[in-house]
Amino acid sequence: MILRTHGLAKHFPIRDFLGRVEGQVRALDGVTLTLPEGKTLGIVGESGCGKTTLARTLLGLEAPTAGSVELGPALADGLARDRLEELRLGDLRRLRRRIGVVFQDPLGALNPRMLVKDLVTEPLVIHGQTRGLRDRARELLELVGLNPDHLYRFPHQFSGGQRQRIVIARALALEPQLLVLDEPTSALDVSVQAQILNLLQQLQRRLGLSFLFISHDLAVVKHMCDRVAVMYLGRVVEEADAAQLFANPRHPYSQALVSATPELDPARRQARIVLEGDVPSPAAPPSGCHFHPRCPIAVDNCAVEYPELREGDGCAVACHLV
Amino acid sequence: MLRVENLVTRFHTYDGVVRALEGVSFEVREGEIFGLVGETGCGKSVTTYSTLRLLPSTGRVHSGRITLSGESLLDASESRMREVRGGEIAMIFQDPLSALNPVMRVGDQIAESVWLHDDLPDADAVAVRVEEVLGEVRMPDPAGAARAFPHELSGGMQQRVMIAMALAGRPKMLIADEPTTALDVTIQSQVLQLLRQLKQEAGLTVLLITHDLGVVAELCDRVAVMYAGTIVETAPVEELFSDPKHPYTQGLLAALPGASETLAPVPGRVPDLLAPPSGCRFHPRCPLAVDRCRAEAPELRGDTRQVACHEVEP
Ligand SMILES: Nc1ncnc2c1ncn2[C@@H]1O[C@H](COP(=O)(O)OP(=O)(O)OP(=O)(O)O)[C@@H](O)[C@H]1O
Ligand SMILES: Nc1ncnc2c1ncn2[C@@H]1O[C@H](COP(=O)(O)OP(=O)(O)OP(=O)(O)O)[C@@H](O)[C@H]1O
Ligand code: SF4
Ligand SMILES: [Mg+2]
Numbered sequence A: 001m002i003l004r005t006h007g008l009a010k011h012f013p014i015r016d017f018l019g020r021v022e023g024q025v026r027a028l029d030g031v032t033l034t035l036p037e038g039k040t041l042g043i044v045g046e047s048g049c050g051k052t053t054l055a056r057t058l059l060g061l062e063a064p065t066a067g068s069v070e071l072g073p074a075l076a077d078g079l080a081r082d083r084l085e086e087l088r089l090g091d092l093r094r095l096r097r098r099i100g101v102v103f104q105d106p107l108g109a110l111n112p113r114m115l116v117k118d119l120v121t122e123p124l125v126i127h128g129q130t131r132g133l134r135d136r137a138r139e140l141l142e143l144v145g146l147n148p149d150h151l152y153r154f155p156h157q158f159s160g161g162q163r164q165r166i167v168i169a170r171a172l173a174l175e176p177q178l179l180v181l182d183e184p185t186s187a188l189d190v191s192v193q194a195q196i197l198n199l200l201q202q203l204q205r206r207l208g209l210s211f212l213f214i215s216h217d218l219a220v221v222k223h224m225c226d227r228v229a230v231m232y233l234g235r236v237v238e239e240a241d242a243a244q245l246f247a248n249p250r251h252p253y254s255q256a257l258v259s260a261t262p263e264l265d266p267a268r269r270q271a272r273i274v275l276e277g278d279v280p281s282p283a284a285p286p287s288g289c290h291f292h293p294r295c296p297i298a299v300d301n302c303a304v305e306y307p308e309l310r311e312g313d314g315c316a317v318a319c320h321l322v
Numbered sequence B: 001m002l003r004v005e006n007l008v009t010r011f012h013t014y015d016g017v018v019r020a021l022e023g024v025s026f027e028v029r030e031g032e033i034f035g036l037v038g039e040t041g042c043g044k045s046v047t048t049y050s051t052l053r054l055l056p057s058t059g060r061v062h063s064g065r066i067t068l069s070g071e072s073l074l075d076a077s078e079s080r081m082r083e084v085r086g087g088e089i090a091m092i093f094q095d096p097l098s099a100l101n102p103v104m105r106v107g108d109q110i111a112e113s114v115w116l117h118d119d120l121p122d123a124d125a126v127a128v129r130v131e132e133v134l135g136e137v138r139m140p141d142p143a144g145a146a147r148a149f150p151h152e153l154s155g156g157m158q159q160r161v162m163i164a165m166a167l168a169g170r171p172k173m174l175i176a177d178e179p180t181t182a183l184d185v186t187i188q189s190q191v192l193q194l195l196r197q198l199k200q201e202a203g204l205t206v207l208l209i210t211h212d213l214g215v216v217a218e219l220c221d222r223v224a225v226m227y228a229g230t231i232v233e234t235a236p237v238e239e240l241f242s243d244p245k246h247p248y249t250q251g252l253l254a255a256l257p258g259a260s261e262t263l264a265p266v267p268g269r270v271p272d273l274l275a276p277p278s279g280c281r282f283h284p285r286c287p288l289a290v291d292r293c294r295a296e297a298p299e300l301r302g303d304t305r306q307v308a309c310h311e312v313e314p
């Protein structure tokens, strides 16, 4: 285990025009999951279900409203505490070196006026390193399959796939244990996406990294991940081995999600589970099980009582009927 | 129904001439869903803008023919084109919110399309027709939706409204440019199901533009694969996936997660259309390329299956 969350919650206040709090967006509403060491945990779910907020909270960029993040030995090594929310500033900075991140927005990620050399070594500079930056930059470019002679170029001189390699190189600058990847290939074409996914797998093998891999593309998640957590409106509804989740999803929402994913083989076009309605707003989530208004098998109790995430034979499901 | 032949479209920009389309040919048959698939910048949208004569002033159709049920669209008058757009051919776009008027009720926006293309006696008849089309797109509460403003509806509902507006003029054909790209998977699957139903029940002809091969596999009858401004392959959808012929199509499928254990990226990158490669535009990335590929552009050959490649038979 590299990291484990217990009932992690993050609520954002909604303010009216006078600045008074009139409600809460429950972006994370009690997330419990385990990230295995040296493996890839996928987080899937639709827009607004809290994937990015989860990443930001694990990185210490958002303070959780409730719940706890337990750090495994690889991350907690040498720190005073092994709970993220109890860390002091100095320890928090040390922890930040151990977790690299590739964020969703591909255009905003690279300052267009900075040279590649400065972009990839920026994290080192932030952490006070001043020497050997050029050599480290060359190493990093080589690591991600870019030409190390291109140190003195600007981001616009690279293609989309190459820019994503630069972002990954920068995330690796501080030799992290854990890489948080928030939709790392969503903005890329399939032929380029394949290059980046292959690169990530190579890096994981070579450097023994653990990945938290966020994506809404189930085919990509199936290809990349060892375990998968399915989120719906700020909660994990199912966590299981990837192979099991895709072959035999348990939670009705996971079933719908897997079923809604277009099949690549036209001969296997099948009857889809088409869910009624839309994803509700996390500012006013439905009572009981958040999924009940769209759930094809819901019973009366689903609207009343929240189903806890229950574990059993290697997977966890939050549903009264499963 | 719609036939595009040897379409060549170019943009004249400060940097030079962008050779966006170089001899694009395909045919959409009545009652089918025809897919046009390819990666970013390959010319899918330019193809539809050329067809509807909506190119910006820098863009020009240099040569080619476009016929709708036998009528040449490139020779049609501007007033005739206004009838065609929204009348015979309706369009829906990727981002529904940007295409809807934010300060106008949804029902009134649909009513505009109805007035424009339908001869109805009075406002009541129009209102009935508006609710009817909202029902056709399976809007849960058609009357309520008609009174709503666009921002009050979710992304999936907004896309339904777009489709309702498109259907209001009773078009023969719908051009849908990335209709589900901005939507979540479960909502995407609602919209795909709706398009399928409209085809089956109303016999709607659809030209579906997408970069998503999953959507193609799910929905289309026939499909054309585009690469750098050219059509490289056309096939019935099952055959495209079971037996891709063009080296680019093969590369694209091998790069797709889910197809095999290891992903095989297509080497190299998409060419700059300011200075596209000579001969076959795919030759710098092609594993089969021979000298002839550098010199001569391959023609799209074949009948039910068409391939543009010197080294592969259709
Ligand atoms: N700083 C913030 N203030 C207020 N609300 C926020 C903030 N950040 C996120 N939210 C809300 O929290 C919810 C979850 O957002 P989040 O970005 O985590 O979703 P996501 O799963 O990453 O979605 P996507 O797939 O679109 O990236 C959303 O409703 C969002 O509007
Ligand atoms: N107004 C314009 N001026 C110059 N070049 C243009 C213009 N519009 C499009 N192009 C070029 O024409 C080519 C085809 O563009 P098009 O928008 O048709 O691509 P697309 O296949 O629709 O891509 P996407 O999947 O990103 O929508 C691109 O290389 C693009 O840069
Ligand atoms: S024509 Fe030549 S370069 Fe083009 S795809 Fe065929 S073999 Fe490859
Ligand atoms: Mg996000």
Ligand SMILES: [Mg+2]
Pocket: B044, B045, B046, B177
């Ligand atoms: Mg386009």
